[in-house]
Amino acid sequence: MASRLFLGMINQMKDVIDRTIGVVDESFSVVACSDLARMGESQETALGDAFGTQETFVKGGYTYRLFGARPQGEFLAFVEGSDELAAKYVELLAISLGNVKQYYDEKYDRSNFIKNVIMDNILPGDIYLKAREMHFNNDVSRVVLLVHIKTLSDISAFDVIQNLFPEKNKDFVINIGEADIAVVKEMHTQVDSKDLEKLAQSIADTLSSEFYTPISVGIGTPVEGIKDLARSFKEAQVALEVGKVFDTEKAIVSYDNLGIARLIYQLPTTLCEMFLREVFKQGSIDSLDQETLFTIQRFFENNLNVSETSRKLFVHRNTLVYRLEKIKRLTGLDLREFDDAIVFKVALMVKKYLMADPTKY
Numbered sequence: 041m042a043s044r045l046f047l048g049m050i051n052q053m054k055d056v057i058d059r060t061i062g063v064v065d066e067s068f069s070v071v072a073c074s075d076l077a078r079m080g081e082s083q084e085t086a087l088g089d090a091f092g093t094q095e096t097f098v099k100g101g102y103t104y105r106l107f108g109a110r111p112q113g114e115f116l117a118f119v120e121g122s123d124e125l126a127a128k129y130v131e132l133l134a135i136s137l138g139n140v141k142q143y144y145d146e147k148y149d150r151s152n153f154i155k156n157v158i159m160d161n162i163l164p165g166d167i168y169l170k171a172r173e174m175h176f177n178n179d180v181s182r183v184v185l186l187v188h189i190k191t192l193s194d195i196s197a198f199d200v201i202q203n204l205f206p207e208k209n210k211d212f213v214i215n216i217g218e219a220d221i222a223v224v225k226e227m228h229t230q231v232d233s234k235d236l237e238k239l240a241q242s243i244a245d246t247l248s249s250e251f252y253t254p255i256s257v258g259i260g261t262p263v264e265g266i267k268d269l270a271r272s273f274k275e276a277q278v279a280l281e282v283g284k285v286f287d288t289e290k291a292i293v294s295y296d297n298l299g300i301a302r303l304i305y306q307l308p309t310t311l312c313e314m315f316l317r318e319v320f321k322q323g324s325i326d327s328l329d330q331e332t333l334f335t336i337q338r339f340f341e342n343n344l345n346v347s348e349t350s351r352k353l354f355v356h357r358n359t360l361v362y363r364l365e366k367i368k369r370l371t372g373l374d375l376r377e378f379d380d381a382i383v384f385k386v387a388l389m390v391k392k393y394l395m396a397d398p399t400k401y
Contacts, residue, residue, distance in 0.1 A: 044139050046072035046115075053136070057129050060120040062306050065138060077250075087116070096130065096220065099357040107134040108141065115141075123388040150174055154224055155214045157266055158184060158273035167267050171313070178265050181227040182205075186238055186276035189219045189247075195248055197221060197255075204243060222273060227262055235294050236262075240292045248291075256280060259294040278302065285396040286389060304393050312390045317389045320371055327370050336375065344381055 046063045054061060054074035063072030081355065086100050096105045100297040103126040107297035108114025109252065119126045139265040153170055162170070164359075171178055189197050200223055205211040210226040225239070240257040246255040258279035260272030273296040283293030286301040295302070304312070335353065339360075342349040350360040364375055373380040 043071040045144055048138055049137055049140055049194070050056070050074050050316060053133065054188050055239045057119065058127070059129065060102075061133055062118055064116040064118065066114060096127060099127075103130045105130045105134040107138040110303055150176075150209075151212050151214055152267070154212045154218075154266075155222075158214070158222060158224065158269050159216075164267055171266050176266055181231075181262045182262055182266075182269060182272070183225050183227055183236060184260040184269060184272040184276045185223040185225060185236070185243070186216070186260075186280055187221045187223065187243060187272065188256045188280055190254045190256065197251070197253055200247060200251060201243060202395045204246065222276070222328050223301040224269060227228075233259075233294060237294060247368070255291065257292050258283065259292070259296075261295055278305070281305070285393055301389060304386070305392075309325075309394060312394055315390055316387060316394075319373075319383055324369070325387060325391055328367070332363060332367060333388075335360070336367065336388070339364070339375060340385055342382070343376070344376060346376070 050061055050063070050072050060073070060078075062075070062078065063106070064083050064087065065071045066088055069080055069324045070078050070081045072082060073079055073081075075390035087104070098104070100119055101122060102118045103122055104116045104118045106113030106277055115137070116138055117130050118131060119130040134395050153162075153174060155169060156278050168178075187197070187201065198215055200211040201221055201223065203223070205213055205223065207226075212222075212224040214224065215220050223243070225236075236259050240259055243379050244255050244257055247255050252293075258281075259277070260274040263269060263272045279295040279298060279360065280295040281289055282298050282305045285305065286298075287293055287341075294398070335349075338353055339349045341348075343354060346360055346364075347357060350357045353360065368374045373384050375381045375384055
């Protein structure tokens with residue numbers, strides 16, 4: 041990567057300097073040069089123990105200068121010539137290349153650090169030390185969005201998402217696996233959950249409409265401080281997993297909006313099965329046909345309002361009442377009663393959870 045960074049800078053500077061310029065790494069190999077024929081050439085014999093000796097020196101008709109993060113230097117910039125102008129050129133070259141390398145290292149290290157934080161691969165005490173070292177602002181709110189690519193393609197979803205977040209010192213786009221990408225977004229105080237859902241929707245729309253890549257996005261809760269990013273990431277994971285079971289049609293699932301589904305998801309399957317047996321002592325939920333289940337769903341959606349539900353179903357009110365009475369006979373639960381309706385709604389969700397085989401998640 042350093043070779044490509046240096047080569048790009050050298051190609052921009054070679055016409056201005058109008059001399060052969062390049063970079064030698066610690067193995068004494070030419071990793072970038074305006075004379076492409078010299079790329080990969082070994083300079084070990086010519087340079088000997090050049091690293092760690094002095095900052096600027098002349099050897100074999102070239103002027104060299106050390107640069108890099110380490111005190112003894114990581115690279116040698118060189119410019120053709122041994123005159124005063126060559127010394128000035130090599131100094132400017134070393135400063136420019138050193139700044140490019142530092143910017144890349146900071147960007148890469150920051151992303152790697154954030155990845156280790158959200159994956160819980162770093163000790164809490166080390167988080168604060170590393171954050172201070174990298175000049176992270178620990179007083180701002182951040183949130184994790186987890187993007188799951190449902191259909192892999194040749195299009196680089198990572199690059200597409202990264203282009204949506206140009207402030208690379210504040211927002212981080214991180215590859216988690218082949219099909220998952222985490223976005224760590226810095227938030228302003230006035231940003232709320234609806235704004236986050238709009239942001240997630242814009243990511244989904246960009247990938248699905250322009251690149252035909254369907255995705256789902258899990259949204260964690262905003263957290264203060266870098267240490268709690270791991271919690272926001274886990275919440276985004278749970279949002280996606282719960283969404284697979286209970287909200288299969290939704291592309292955007294927020295942890296804040298999971299409601300009782302989150303509680304059911306955390307229950308042991310044995311407890312769920314026991315709950316269903318206790319609720320449906322009089323008759324099994326499996327005895328209800330698809331038409332009856334569809335009627336129940338519409339009844340819940342219309343807030344247990346018989347008249348409104350019958351209008352939406354295009355059936356007579358008495359027909360709907362007959363269906364509700366039939367459900368009462370089969371299950372012992374009267375859905376027109378609020379308490380019975382709650383129990384039945386939860387039971388349907390538990391049944392859906394068990395049918396989705398929670399052991400897979």
